Amino acid sequence: MHKRRRKKLATRSLSQDHAILDDIHHGLVQRILDRVGLWGFNAFTLETVAGGRALPVLCVHLFHWYGLLDYFQLDVVRVWKLFTLIEEGYHSTNPYHNSIHATDVTQAMHCFLQEEKIRKHLSELEIMAALIGAVAHDLDHPGVNQHFLISTSNHLAILYQNTSVLENHHWRSAVGCLLESGVAEQLLPHRSKLELQIRDLILATDINRQNEFLTKFKAYLDEGSLDLTKTTDRHFILQIALKCADISNPTRPWDISHKWSLKVCDEFFRQGEFERKLNLPVTSICDQQSTSVAKIQVGFFRYVVKPLFSEWHRFLKSTLSTHMMEILEANRKRWEKQESAEQAEETQTELSDAEPDVSDDEEATKQSSETPSIMDFIPPPRREIRRQSLAVPTLEHTLGVRRHSVPVNMEPSLPRTIYRRESLPTGRAASSGRSPVSPVQNESRTSSGLREEDELMKFGSQSSIISSTSPHLSSGAEDQPERPLSAENLLPEPSIASMTSSAAASRLSSVLQGNSVAPPSKCLTRQQTFPPPQPYVRMRYMSATVEMSTCTETVHEGESRSNSSHGSHENISNVPHYTIPAIAVLSPNNSRSPDFLIPEVPHKSSLAGKREQEANSDKEKVCKMVKLSDPGQRYEKENVDPRRLTTTSLARRRGSAPVSLPLSGPDDSVSSAGGGLCLSETQTLRRGSVPIEIAHYLYTASDSYTDENLEQVINITPVETTRSFWQYQRRGSAPIDLPPAGGERREQLTRHTSLNGKSGRRKKQLRRRSSGGPETVCLPESSHSEGCSRLLLRRPENPDALLARRRGSLPIEVLTVGHSGKNIQPVFFYC
Ligand SMILES: Nc1ncnc2c1ncn2[C@@H]1O[C@@H]2COP(=O)(O)O[C@H]2[C@H]1O
Numbered sequence: 001m002h003k004r005r006r007k008k009l010a011t012r013s014l015s016q017d018h019a020i021l022d023d024i025h026h027g028l029v030q031r032i033l034d035r036v037g038l039w040g041f042n043a044f045t046l047e048t049v050a051g052g053r054a055l056p057v058l059c060v061h062l063f064h065w066y067g068l069l070d071y072f073q074l075d076v077v078r079v080w081k082l083f084t085l086i087e088e089g090y091h092s093t094n095p096y097h098n099s100i101h102a103t104d105v106t107q108a109m110h111c112f113l114q115e116e117k118i119r120k121h122l123s124e125l126e127i128m129a130a131l132i133g134a135v136a137h138d139l140d141h142p143g144v145n146q147h148f149l150i151s152t153s154n155h156l157a158i159l160y161q162n163t164s165v166l167e168n169h170h171w172r173s174a175v176g177c178l179l180e181s182g183v184a185e186q187l188l189p190h191r192s193k194l195e196l197q198i199r200d201l202i203l204a205t206d207i208n209r210q211n212e213f214l215t216k217f218k219a220y221l222d223e224g225s226l227d228l229t230k231t232t233d234r235h236f237i238l239q240i241a242l243k244c245a246d247i248s249n250p251t252r253p254w255d256i257s258h259k260w261s262l263k264v265c266d267e268f269f270r271q272g273e274f275e276r277k278l279n280l281p282v283t284s285i286c287d288q289q290s291t292s293v294a295k296i297q298v299g300f301f302r303y304v305v306k307p308l309f310s311e312w313h314r315f316l317k318s319t320l321s322t323h324m325m326e327i328l329e330a331n332r333k334r335w336e337k338q339e340s341a342e343q344a345e346e347t348q349t350e351l352s353d354a355e356p357d358v359s360d361d362e363e364a365t366k367q368s369s370e371t372p373s374i375m376d377f378i379p380p381p382r383r384e385i386r387r388q389s390l391a392v393p394t395l396e397h398t399l400g401v402r403r404h405s406v407p408v409n410m411e412p413s414l415p416r417t418i419y420r421r422e423s424l425p426t427g428r429a430a431s432s433g434r435s436p437v438s439p440v441q442n443e444s445r446t447s448s449g450l451r452e453e454d455e456l457m458k459f460g461s462q463s464s465i466i467s468s469t470s471p472h473l474s475s476g477a478e479d480q481p482e483r484p485l486s487a488e489n490l491l492p493e494p495s496i497a498s499m500t501s502s503a504a505a506s507r508l509s510s511v512l513q514g515n516s517v518a519p520p521s522k523c524l525t526r527q528q529t530f531p532p533p534q535p536y537v538r539m540r541y542m543s544a545t546v547e548m549s550t551c552t553e554t555v556h557e558g559e560s561r562s563n564s565s566h567g568s569h570e571n572i573s574n575v576p577h578y579t580i581p582a583i584a585v586l587s588p589n590n591s592r593s594p595d596f597l598i599p600e601v602p603h604k605s606s607l608a609g610k611r612e613q614e615a616n617s618d619k620e621k622v623c624k625m626v627k628l629s630d631p632g633q634r635y636e637k638e639n640v641d642p643r644r645l646t647t648t649s650l651a652r653r654r655g656s657a658p659v660s661l662p663l664s665g666p667d668d669s670v671s672s673a674g675g676g677l678c679l680s681e682t683q684t685l686r687r688g689s690v691p692i693e694i695a696h697y698l699y700t701a702s703d704s705y706t707d708e709n710l711e712q713v714i715n716i717t718p719v720e721t722t723r724s725f726w727q728y729q730r731r732g733s734a735p736i737d738l739p740p741a742g743g744e745r746r747e748q749l750t751r752h753t754s755l756n757g758k759s760g761r762r763k764k765q766l767r768r769r770s771s772g773g774p775e776t777v778c779l780p781e782s783s784h785s786e787g788c789s790r791l792l793l794r795r796p797e798n799p800d801a802l803l804a805r806r807r808g809s810l811p812i813e814v815l816t817v818g819h820s821g822k823n824i825q826p827v828f829f830y831c
């Protein structure tokens with residue numbers, strides 16, 4: 001009381017000077033925004049004076065400045081919401097890939113759009129795409145790179161088949177924000193064009209594609225064939241512009257540039273720590289023990305920034321480009337000087353510590369401490385035909401690649417193609433069913449004719465990205481538990497982002513948090529994708545990423561028909577069994593911890609037992625709402641401070657982390673149904689952020705797609721044809737439709753048990769996070785139109801509105817994939 005009173009008084013006194021404070025604040029923001037077209041713009045300063053809202057402040061300002069609000073008749077509230085969503089989608093816990101980086105890149109993009117050569121050709125739509133592409137280009141970046149995601153079998157890597165994993169996720173997230181904010185709705189006639197442009201822009205920022213773009217850009221400039229009156233050329237230039245903006249920090253004035261350098265290296269080193277703790281090979285530029293900020297900067301400036309900006313300058317030949325090149329040169333010299341000083345110091349230390357015998361290990365360490373090569377920043381291209389987005393995996397692919405959501409002990413029963421893990425040494429995977437990566441890379445490198453890369457071969461091939469101080473190469477390697485050598489062995493190995501047994505999760509957890517290993521239990525286990533490095537809780541954004549454990553209720557075929565509680569859903573009895581989706585109750589107030597409905601897992605495995613359970617009292621059927629603080633149910637959100645967690649709190653997860661399920665028993669098996677995976681109810685496999693539905697859809701890039709084809713769209717193709725919606729394990733956070741009011745089934749699904757164990761009844765109806773409205777359960781359709789399990793939207797005439805009701809935790813991919821291209825096959829829900 002005392003505190004509250006004091007606080008109130010303080011607020012009151014402030015409010016007396018309200019106008020003055022507002023003026024001051026506004027004045028500062030305005031002063032910075034007045035300089036938004038200058039290269040000396042400092043995003044950090046704007047972030048400070050705008051009270052942490054630099055991103056929406058800048059973007060709304062730019063939208064206004066370019067006249068986009070008027071031109072497209074946009075509702076400024078929706079536009080503000082769009083940028084607020086985007087801002088919240090960035091992880092403030094990332095040292096580098098956070099919303100300030102997005103702000104910085106957007107401002108750089110704005111500067112480039114002002115260039116005479118470009119500006120006069122741009123349409124309003126292109127300007128808008130450029131700004132949204134820039135601001136969303138790293139949306140929901142996890143703070144680790146693609147290599148890490150692949151190495152740890154992150155579900156995003158699988159979803160995007162190890163190709164532009166993050167960039168695909170970024171642009172789909174961007175489209176999700178457009179939908180959720182309602183801006184997409186207002187842009188209806190332009191939407192598909194806009195989304196395609198945003199996609200092409202964001203996908204171009206994949207640093208692994210640097211050489212592809214650079215080569216093309218050089219060729220254009222050599223030929224002098226760029227014609228910005230052509231749409232395709234304009235789009236290409238916008239792609240290059242965004243690429244430049246993305247890595248423009250070395251061309252900013254030193255104080256700003258230096259700050260970014262420290263931040264990006266901080267993030268690299270953090271990843272290195274994760275890798276070390278996970279006993280993964282440590283990526284060399286992430287290995288603080290063998291490299292330094294200066295070394296990384298010198299390499300990055302030399303191999304990545306300079307080549308691109310030289311061409312950019314050749315194209316622009318403007319005051320700005322000249323200025324950027326000058327600063328780049330000045331900054332480069334500073335880093336080189338620092339690197340030399342470090343080198344001298346190292347040499348000095350080495351000399352004084354010199355021992356007669358220099359072991360191979362020491363030699364290796366010495367080598368690795370040299371300036372990173374281009375390979376450290378831009379891995380060589382792969383031989384496989386690149387897909388910008390998704391290709392259609394065959395059924396064999398689906399079955400062949402272990403999904404991280406598949407419990408480990410199911411592995412042997414699945415036929416699979418072996419994918420070499422990129423983190424593995426080349427030779428190790430040679431025996432696997434798929435070509436190892438390195439030879440391919442070497443070959444493609446040779447054939448690519450990239451002199452720089454050849455020149456830099458001395459730094460090593462793919463393996464050079466692995467630091468010699470990694471546990472595998474160090475002399476102490478034998479002390480480490482040996483990493484599996486083949487993908488076959490590797491797959492069951494728990495990864496930070498994979499579903500795993502609780503015992504393995506405990507081990508991981510202890511590695512990440514330094515806790516002692518908790519006794520294994522057969523409780524549901526969730527893995528967070530990345531250990532949060534800072535004790536922040538990203539309340540607002542992640543409060544919607546509440547996930548549910550499984551809430552299965554199995555009904556035997558025919559049973560539901562006679563069961564009055566399912567009276568209105570006879571048609572579901574057409575399928576052998578179904579699963580009642582879990583329901584999450586999310587806090588409507590983002591400042592409060594989310595509430596969870598923890599579904600009750602049936603205790604009895606027998607059908608009779610389940611029937612009995614169904615007939616039992618509400619409390620046996622209804623999910624319970626559990627407080628976060630309940631020591632027995634320590635569910636946490638993404639980026640929650642790991643120190644708050646104990647090893648028993650294995651239910652922690654990150655928004656995108658897969659969810660583990662109880663270990664399946666020996667009788668659990670995988671059978672195929674309709675060509676897809678058919679899982680028994682006890683094995684219900686579910687990914688944390690990816691609803692199971694998505695597992696049954698395969699993505700395809702249209703045949704006509706090429707990298708050059710900017711109009712390429714993504715199709716989503718259902719592959720499983722026999723399951724009804726009820727058979728899918730609903731994601732806790734995905735909005736669902738309820739049965740008609742009044743029915744008992746609806747009641748079951750909406751009834752909550754309050755924190756004190758009492759039934760909350762309807763007082764707390766299902767709530768969704770930001771876009772409101774209760775969830776409703778979809779009823780299964782008795783017949784499957786077109787013989788496939790497409791899902792029919794309740795309001796097919798306005799799918800946008802439904803999709804716009806996206807919950808924060810509903811994976812963007814699910815929402816956007818059906819809405820991001822003209823040839824998209826809509827994803828329907830039965831109703
Ligand atoms: N100053 C820097 N030093 C080293 N790497 C950088 C620097 N700036 C950007 N990068 C890298 O370049 C990448 C460009 O794409 P991203 O923003 O996704 O991630 C960026 C970083 O990995």
Ligand SMILES: [Zn+2]
Pocket residue numbers: 101105137138246
């Ligand atoms: Zn970026």
